[in-house]
Amino acid sequence: MELAHPKAPTSLLKRRSPLDWLAALLLSGGALFALNRYGAFMDGYEQAILLAAIPTFIALAWAWPGLRNLLAGTALLALGGISLYHADLARAEQVFFLKYFLSSQTAIGWMCFLFFLATASYWLGLLAKSEFAEKTGTALTWAAVLMGVTGMLVRWYESYLIGTDIGHIPISNLYEVFVLFSLITALLYLHYERRYATRKLGAFVLIVISAAVGFTLWYTFSRGAHEIQPLVPALQSYWMKIHVPANFIGYGAFSLSAMIGVAWLLAERGILASRLPTLAVMEDVMYKAIAIGFAFFTVATILGALWAAEAWGTYWQWDPKETWALIVWLNYAAWLHLRLTKGLRGSVLAWWAVVGLLVTTFAFLGVNMFLSGLHSYGEL
Amino acid sequence: MPRTLRSPGRQLYELMSSMRFAVSLLTVLAIASIIGTVVKQNEPYNNYLNQFGQFWFPVFEWLGLYSVYHASWFLTILTFLVASTSLCIIRQAPGMVREMKSFRTGAREASLRQFAHKHITQTLLSRNEAQQKVAEYLAAQGYKSRTKDQAGGVLIAAKAGSWNRMGYLLAHSAIVLICVGGLLDGDLPLKLEMVLGSKKVTDLDKPFGEIGAESRLGPEHWSYRGNVFLPEGKRSNIAVLNVKDGALLQELPFSITLKKFHIEHYSTGMPKRFASDIVLTDLKTGAEIEHTIEVNKPFEYHGISLYQASFEDGGSKLKLKAHSLLPGSTRVTDAATEVGDSLQLKQGNNALHVEITGFRPFNVENMAAAPTPGTGDQGKLAMLNHSIDQALGSGAKSPDGKDLRNVGPSFSYKIRDEAGQAREYNNYMAPIQQDGRSFYMTGMRETPADGFRYLRIPADEDGKLDTWFALRALLTTRSEHALIARRFAAKAMSGRNVADTVRTRLADAAERTLQLYSERGFESLGQFINDSVPENERGNAADALVPVLQGCAWEAWQLLRERQQLKPLAMNPTRADYLRDAVNSISDSFHYGAPVYLELDQFDEVKASVIQATRSPGKFGVYLGCALLVAGVFFMLYVRERRLFVLLKDSGEVLLALSSNRKTLDTDHEFTRHQDAIESLLNHGTRTP
Numbered sequence A: 001m002e003l004a005h006p007k008a009p010t011s012l013l014k015r016r017s018p019l020d021w022l023a024a025l026l027l028s029g030g031a032l033f034a035l036n037r038y039g040a041f042m043d044g045y046e047q048a049i050l051l052a053a054i055p056t057f058i059a060l061a062w063a064w065p066g067l068r069n070l071l072a073g074t075a076l077l078a079l080g081g082i083s084l085y086h087a088d089l090a091r092a093e094q095v096f097f098l099k100y101f102l103s104s105q106t107a108i109g110w111m112c113f114l115f116f117l118a119t120a121s122y123w124l125g126l127l128a129k130s131e132f133a134e135k136t137g138t139a140l141t142w143a144a145v146l147m148g149v150t151g152m153l154v155r156w157y158e159s160y161l162i163g164t165d166i167g168h169i170p171i172s173n174l175y176e177v178f179v180l181f182s183l184i185t186a187l188l189y190l191h192y193e194r195r196y197a198t199r200k201l202g203a204f205v206l207i208v209i210s211a212a213v214g215f216t217l218w219y220t221f222s223r224g225a226h227e228i229q230p231l232v233p234a235l236q237s238y239w240m241k242i243h244v245p246a247n248f249i250g251y252g253a254f255s256l257s258a259m260i261g262v263a264w265l266l267a268e269r270g271i272l273a274s275r276l277p278t279l280a281v282m283e284d285v286m287y288k289a290i291a292i293g294f295a296f297f298t299v300a301t302i303l304g305a306l307w308a309a310e311a312w313g314t315y316w317q318w319d320p321k322e323t324w325a326l327i328v329w330l331n332y333a334a335w336l337h338l339r340l341t342k343g344l345r346g347s348v349l350a351w352w353a354v355v356g357l358l359v360t361t362f363a364f365l366g367v368n369m370f371l372s373g374l375h376s377y378g379e380l
Numbered sequence B: 001m002p003r004t005l006r007s008p009g010r011q012l013y014e015l016m017s018s019m020r021f022a023v024s025l026l027t028v029l030a031i032a033s034i035i036g037t038v039v040k041q042n043e044p045y046n047n048y049l050n051q052f053g054q055f056w057f058p059v060f061e062w063l064g065l066y067s068v069y070h071a072s073w074f075l076t077i078l079t080f081l082v083a084s085t086s087l088c089i090i091r092q093a094p095g096m097v098r099e100m101k102s103f104r105t106g107a108r109e110a111s112l113r114q115f116a117h118k119h120i121t122q123t124l125l126s127r128n129e130a131q132q133k134v135a136e137y138l139a140a141q142g143y144k145s146r147t148k149d150q151a152g153g154v155l156i157a158a159k160a161g162s163w164n165r166m167g168y169l170l171a172h173s174a175i176v177l178i179c180v181g182g183l184l185d186g187d188l189p190l191k192l193e194m195v196l197g198s199k200k201v202t203d204l205d206k207p208f209g210e211i212g213a214e215s216r217l218g219p220e221h222w223s224y225r226g227n228v229f230l231p232e233g234k235r236s237n238i239a240v241l242n243v244k245d246g247a248l249l250q251e252l253p254f255s256i257t258l259k260k261f262h263i264e265h266y267s268t269g270m271p272k273r274f275a276s277d278i279v280l281t282d283l284k285t286g287a288e289i290e291h292t293i294e295v296n297k298p299f300e301y302h303g304i305s306l307y308q309a310s311f312e313d314g315g316s317k318l319k320l321k322a323h324s325l326l327p328g329s330t331r332v333t334d335a336a337t338e339v340g341d342s343l344q345l346k347q348g349n350n351a352l353h354v355e356i357t358g359f360r361p362f363n364v365e366n367m368a369a370a371p372t373p374g375t376g377d378q379g380k381l382a383m384l385n386h387s388i389d390q391a392l393g394s395g396a397k398s399p400d401g402k403d404l405r406n407v408g409p410s411f412s413y414k415i416r417d418e419a420g421q422a423r424e425y426n427n428y429m430a431p432i433q434q435d436g437r438s439f440y441m442t443g444m445r446e447t448p449a450d451g452f453r454y455l456r457i458p459a460d461e462d463g464k465l466d467t468w469f470a471l472r473a474l475l476t477t478r479s480e481h482a483l484i485a486r487r488f489a490a491k492a493m494s495g496r497n498v499a500d501t502v503r504t505r506l507a508d509a510a511e512r513t514l515q516l517y518s519e520r521g522f523e524s525l526g527q528f529i530n531d532s533v534p535e536n537e538r539g540n541a542a543d544a545l546v547p548v549l550q551g552c553a554w555e556a557w558q559l560l561r562e563r564q565q566l567k568p569l570a571m572n573p574t575r576a577d578y579l580r581d582a583v584n585s586i587s588d589s590f591h592y593g594a595p596v597y598l599e600l601d602q603f604d605e606v607k608a609s610v611i612q613a614t615r616s617p618g619k620f621g622v623y624l625g626c627a628l629l630v631a632g633v634f635f636m637l638y639v640r641e642r643r644l645f646v647l648l649k650d651s652g653e654v655l656l657a658l659s660s661n662r663k664t665l666d667t668d669h670e671f672t673r674h675q676d677a678i679e680s681l682l683n684h685g686t687r688t689p
């Protein structure tokens, strides 16, 4: 919203707490340390991405204390975990703290567990109108995100322990992006929870996260999908580092809006109406979520096109994944237009958002399951 | 009255540029796009013929389902999108620009009172004082404002976030730009070319040199995407464009020579790096450029981009040994050939037509035995604990049942009989370990649809095939059966003093068994049992035959050694295994479908790289469009246009009103914020906030 109410930068800097400055210091310090220690292994783009990450994360940390603390927490845990490894993967099984807390698989396991707990207590809070349970839900969600991000960071490190040629950012196969999806959706939700000062929607949003987590678990146990795989040539590109996250901000936001849509429809029919926020508020959250989702999905799709141009030789070739990305995008473009056209009642928007989740899920999962194409990662 | 009747043209224009139409268009396009993801696109036509059958194939072809996104109906929808977006812009732009400029200083009190966000308050300040404070406040809030005296008061009209409108113009013209650029790079130009330039597709049945001008496109051709096939050490300036069920040849303004193709693998056998060292020779200037093209690292020359598309076998040279499988034959003939070539093999009195279809320098296979599921509750519990352990710890652990090994080179070929019927074979060069024994694997299948069924030929004690073939030849030579049978009977009865008649009866039984076996292996034996033995005794009969067979096979083996002046072998478990495997595989070999087994003796791999050459004139437009689209979308979604009106009346009454072209809670919050601020400004005006 910065564009909406431009503030003089001076005031922006003045209202900073010492903690904010500390965060800024640590973030830039850490990034620069990484750059000078590992810069040799990165290409120009990767270095650029790392540098661009500094202001981005500082801005986020300043705008959102909760996120600032999360960054600090994950940094501590991840570095702690990494330091326990002594560059030896086998220690993941031997060292107590690694085996039961900080090794990537275990940490992600904790994330799954905590997300389930969070879902439960949000529902408890909603049904029993218990503020405490809702607060617990929020805390548990934060905790889940903390463990999840830690797990991802440690996994990143582990991939390099397998072999320097194998090491890569853990967003390259279906298992990894599912974890990413859960994390991003949770963070988006926590953001709106704060902005709209209501914990009542958690019960609904956490359902979609739990579903994703459930899938992740099934995928781990039945398919051993958690194994770190090396990157095929097409994926060895800095584009992946920006294309994939951008995409999942989109997916996450769309799923969130769909769950709000569900809540909206229930409330409109008088179900839980007294417990949920007003229709107007939910409609607004839905719009906000779809707006941010659409914006990022637009960027992501374009990044994908640019990447495709390098990897496959054309920016667009109607590969099923590409096409479904377009379908999702068109769908939400239509949604945004619907909202502007007069006379269409909110329920159409809500239904459309819910259906949007089906479309999104297919683009995200269905394509890998049912359609063959160039997006060869993460077949089921 | 006359206002209401509009010309049909006008009506069409209003429909096309309407928001509802936009929504429907976006939806229709989305749905249309789905089709092409369900039907595999741009496959060879006979694949579709197999898939859909004689009746539907032409129907779907007519509907353009094999290349939906280039079908005219799909392009029509796109054209509609472009048209309606453009019209929409044309329709909205003037108003929007006016909106961006104007401050609506003409707004009347009456209309302000209609606003959703309005507030009425009083002030004691003098008009100028009030006007100044409000103006300052609005400026501080990032509003631009104009003042206009009105009858009985002054109106301060302020606005912020006009870029929202600009966003609309950017995003929507971007879409037009992208679609047009995309059309230029699509195959529409090529289609036109084929019509105007009357080009005809070829099915590449002859070498490039002999393909005529009617299927060639000159270097000046301005939009294409095709593949250059380059064996190592070869040069080419022709890119093949696949069109419908055929191809066109695109001449490039330069020739490419492939010096070397690199392919690296991870330990898991997953590909790690594909790279082509090429020399590019400009056909006009003769200038030469050396470059290495990799996946994700393309190379551009004079507006033509070159990409590492894929790789194939470039005609690896293979030395083969053809082992005859005709009854009693031990004939072995050498043959030298290349992948892609075909050779005639004389087998008995008929000639076989063999097409060498492929070669792989190595194969990584999962050699792990499937994990044994736990039995009983204990077992289940153990399994559960185990799988939890699996899921804990580092992500580096490979799941159960995974033991990847390189099992060495393999090559594949088709054998065509006189009827033109082709069977496909896939043979491994080296023996492969299975349950502690090693086998030469040769796979066979009738149609590409089904998987290979493997004949597992046991490797003999010096790891070779020779013993097996010799044994097979001997066991399939009728004239030898009697001898083998007699020796078997003698061995079986040795030590025991039984009447010769018993021995001869056993010998006869053995000989009969061998004869049946040598016809179609166990099949003919089974046949025989079914015909001659009553239902209930068949099981025993079969059980009785197997040891007889193996005994005979053992005797045959010893007979071979005798004839080669080798001393007889002592039986031991390994040899027993070998014997069993041999008897089974010889039986299977009767269903092998070819009278010959091709052993890969030596190879000299030749790789070929497929490099894609594209020329996309629309690219720049598309990328520019993308940039505009992103900017536009962000402006539209994150810059809210707001207009704040403050009407200061001489009576001291103050009317606040706010309008925005987007209905969100932010707008409501903002209004209350301004309302409170301005109210306090105007009432406790003496204390500046």
Ligand code: HEM
Residues within 6 Å of the ligand: A330, A333, A336, A337, A339, A340, B016, B017, B018, B019, B021, B022, B025, B026, B081, B084, B085, B088, B092, B164, B165, B168, B171, B172, B175, B633, B636, B637, B661, B662
């Ligand atoms: C792929 C095609 C299109 C995309 C991605 C697109 C995107 C958008 C977006 C994101 C908005 C802003 C919605 C909001 O702020 O809530 C918008 C607004 C709008 N679109 Fe589109 N649009 C497309 C096609 C069209 C077409 C075909 C028309 C007209 C027939 C159209 C007419 C409009 C209008 C009139 C607005 C409102 C502008 C305003 O009030 O500021 N759009 N469009």
